[in-house]
Amino acid sequence: MGEEVKDQGRRGFLTTAAATVGGVFALLGAAKLPAAAKTELPPLSEGVIYPDPALCVGCGACEVACGQVHAEHGLSGVPRIHILIKDGATVGISIADAKTTGTGGYVPSPCKQCPDPECFVVCPADALQIDGKGGARFIDESVCVACGKCEAACPYPVDGVQALTEEPMHTKRIFFDPKLNVYTKCDMCHWRAEGPACVGACPVNHNIKLGLLKSDHLCLDIKRADETTYKQIL
Amino acid sequence: MKSFEYQAASSVGEAVVRLQQAKGTGVPMGGGTDLVGLMKNRVVNPELVVDLKVVDSLAYIRRQDGGFALGAATTVADVQFSAELGTDYPLLRKAASLVASQQIRNQGTVGGNLCQRPRCWYFRNTLTPCLRRDGTYCSAVLGENKYHAILGGAGCFIVHPSDLAPALIALDARAKITGPGGSRVVPMEEFFVLPREDLHHETILKTDEILEEVQIPAPMQGAKQVWLKHRIRQVWDFAILSVACQVQVRGTAVSDIRLVLGAVAPAPWRCHTAERLLRGSALTPENVDRAIAAELAKARPMTQNAYKIELAAELMRQALLG
Ligand SMILES: Cc1cc2nc3c(=O)[nH]c(=O)nc-3n(C[C@H](O)[C@H](O)[C@H](O)COP(=O)(O)OP(=O)(O)OC[C@H]3O[C@@H](n4cnc5c(N)ncnc54)[C@H](O)[C@@H]3O)c2cc1C
Ligand code: SF4
Ligand code: SF4
Ligand code: SF4
Numbered sequence: 001m002g003e004e005v006k007d008q009g010r011r012g013f014l015t016t017a018a019a020t021v022g023g024v025f026a027l028l029g030a031a032k033l034p035a036a037a038k039t040e041l042p043p044l045s046e047g048v049i050y051p052d053p054a055l056c057v058g059c060g061a062c063e064v065a066c067g068q069v070h071a072e073h074g075l076s077g078v079p080r081i082h083i084l085i086k087d088g089a090t091v092g093i094s095i096a097d098a099k100t101t102g103t104g105g106y107v108p109s110p111c112k113q114c115p116d117p118e119c120f121v122v123c124p125a126d127a128l129q130i131d132g133k134g135g136a137r138f139i140d141e142s143v144c145v146a147c148g149k150c151e152a153a154c155p156y157p158v159d160g161v162q163a164l165t166e167e168p169m170h171t172k173r174i175f176f177d178p179k180l181n182v183y184t185k186c187d188m189c190h191w192r193a194e195g196p197a198c199v200g201a202c203p204v205n206h207n208i209k210l211g212l213l214k215s216d217h218l219c220l221d222i223k224r225a226d227e228t229t230y231k232q233i234l
Numbered sequence: 235m236k237s238f239e240y241q242a243a244s245s246v247g248e249a250v251v252r253l254q255q256a257k258g259t260g261v262p263m264g265g266g267t268d269l270v271g272l273m274k275n276r277v278v279n280p281e282l283v284v285d286l287k288v289v290d291s292l293a294y295i296r297r298q299d300g301g302f303a304l305g306a307a308t309t310v311a312d313v314q315f316s317a318e319l320g321t322d323y324p325l326l327r328k329a330a331s332l333v334a335s336q337q338i339r340n341q342g343t344v345g346g347n348l349c350q351r352p353r354c355w356y357f358r359n360t361l362t363p364c365l366r367r368d369g370t371y372c373s374a375v376l377g378e379n380k381y382h383a384i385l386g387g388a389g390c391f392i393v394h395p396s397d398l399a400p401a402l403i404a405l406d407a408r409a410k411i412t413g414p415g416g417s418r419v420v421p422m423e424e425f426f427v428l429p430r431e432d433l434h435h436e437t438i439l440k441t442d443e444i445l446e447e448v449q450i451p452a453p454m455q456g457a458k459q460v461w462l463k464h465r466i467r468q469v470w471d472f473a474i475l476s477v478a479c480q481v482q483v484r485g486t487a488v489s490d491i492r493l494v495l496g497a498v499a500p501a502p503w504r505c506h507t508a509e510r511l512l513r514g515s516a517l518t519p520e521n522v523d524r525a526i527a528a529e530l531a532k533a534r535p536m537t538q539n540a541y542k543i544e545l546a547a548e549l550m551r552q553a554l555l556g
Contacts, residue, residue, distance in 0.1 A: 057375060057376070058534070059372065059375045059387075059388075059389065059391075060387075060388035060389050060430075061365060061371065061372060061375070061388075061389035061390075063388065063389070064388045064389035064390075064429055064430055064433055065365070065389060065433070067430075068432075068433050163534075164388045164430065165430075166532060200370075200371070201365060201369075201370075201371055201372075201389065202371065203365075203371045203372050203373070203375040203376055204375075204376070205371075206363070206370075206371045207376050212376070213376070
């Protein structure tokens with residue numbers, strides 16, 4: 001029989017942590033939690049979207065595919081990854097030169113799947129969950145009360161100009177969907193058999209896999225979300 | 235081609251019911267000049283084809299509310315040769331007369347022209363990956379993209395192939411859409427969608443809806459109407475770039491303007507920025523150049539199609555000042 005995997009919310013972890021003798025405890029978000037609320041860190045995410053801005057050609061396939069697969073799955077259609085051009089950079093530059101990619105200065109900004117997710121701690125509705133299989137931090141949109149605390153708590157801003165719309169963007173790695181009145185974030189497409197839609201849609205990835213572009217890693221890769229990798233994500 | 239059931243619809247209502255029953259596996263057909271090729275190449279594999287061209291009540295050009303209404307099964311040739319339409323809408327007549335070839339215009343319908351599928355060579359070949367068709371990835375981004383989009387692309391970079399579409403948007407036309415729940419009328423501009431809104435479809439039509447009618451209001455009074463199309467072969471060819479516009483000048487200033495580019499984006503591209511800058515200004519070369527530059531500042535060319543920015547600027551200049 002296969003192991004039963006359950007998604008867990010913050011309360012689940014607090015209960016488990018209280019019952020654990022000799023578990024790994026950490027003082028997490030202590031300022032925000034009632035005194036002495038110690039909690040066990042959730043397991044690391046097995047995967048985090050790990051972009052290389054030097055390879056990205058700014059086509060936006062990741063962004064569009066992200067929104068659309070989620071919408072088709074009945075979730076918010078707001079993309080959870082955005083392609084930015086740093087403030088002040090010229091917008092409207094070449095999408096790609098097949099031999100020298102990355103000339104555009106495009107920066108994909110996905111969620112870092114933090115080892116100590118601050119969004120997870122502050123949610124009063126327990127909408128922030130840890131996927132029981134891969135450890136992805138995700139929002140259960142059916143219970144999100146749209147208070148916005150997760151977004152406020154997220155330490156990583158997304159600041160710049162959106163490559164696809166040229167609209168300025170100043171948010172965190174959690175996004176509000178005014179249509180559904182929920183917040184949403186990268187969930188590593190943990191419900192999707194084919195894996196992350198963005199990684200699958202990135203044409204640079206496919207060209208690397210086909211040997212048409214030389215690179216020892218993908219443009220949008222998947223790495224384990226440990227202390228080192230998550231700090232490296234821009 | 236995969237085998238399919240053919241249904242000659244006797245009315246719009248019947249067509250819609252059959253499409254609804256087919257639950258997404260049916261498609262409407264006008265003249266079949268686009269659909270049959272797609273089916274032969276197995277890009278589209280319907281189980282049911284509902285023929286709209288046999289619905290008599292869908293082929294008409296009639297006066298309505300000071301303008302005209304065109305049934306979806308009206309042929310492109312009927313539009314091209316209609317003296318009434320040509321008088322009020324010379325830009326539409328010119329656009330229709332430059333679609334494809336006379337044979338295709340005789341067979342192809344207005345509905346089919348507006349709902350035709352993209353001409354991207356990767357989309358039309360099931361051996362090449364395509365994000366729009368099969369959801370893999372876009373072969374055009376790092377492939378052959380000289381005819382692809384410079385505006386509005388995201389994930390997919392098709393250009394919308396219809397010539398009637400930009401012409402009708404410049405004329406402020408509306409689309410009457412009919413489905414099982416009844417009809418709705420939307421501005422033609424909103425009939426088309428960018429990949430950001432829907433990666434797999436070019437219009438807002440649901441699988442059980444059809445485009446029933448195109449409604450064109452009276453033209454802007456005293457306005458200049460222009461249609462320009464740049465293509466490589468002088469017959470049988472899609473636009474590399476097209477411009478459709480109506481410009482009305484009162485005194486020395488532009489009082490109203492609708493300016494639309496074809497073949498630059500996954501949907502006809504209404505030049506809202508340029509229109510805004512020109513409204514209320516004199517139609518001088520300086521003002522026109524400033525408006526064009528502002529519109530095209532949004533362009534994001536791909537590896538092989540930066541020439542389209544210059545081409546668009548030049549055609550817009552000719553349309554507005556010529
Ligand atoms: C060689 C060649 C050159 C061409 N050049 C040009 C050109 O320069 N400019 C240009 O604009 N076009 C061009 N075309 C495209 C041509 O104009 C279209 O094929 C034609 O207008 C489509 O009309 P149809 O009635 O035959 O459509 P069909 O082939 O019957 O249908 C096309 C699509 O529209 C859908 N459809 C049809 N009617 C409706 C409706 N009422 N409601 C909802 N969906 C509908 C069908 O399901 C199908 O997906 C060219 C085509 C060819 C083959
Ligand atoms: S992994 Fe899935 S949810 Fe996360 S950014 Fe990619 S497509 Fe979006
Ligand atoms: S799909 Fe790949 S190349 Fe395209 S914008 Fe996203 S990361 Fe960049
Ligand atoms: S441009 Fe669009 S239709 Fe063409 S290959 Fe790319 S995704 Fe497919």
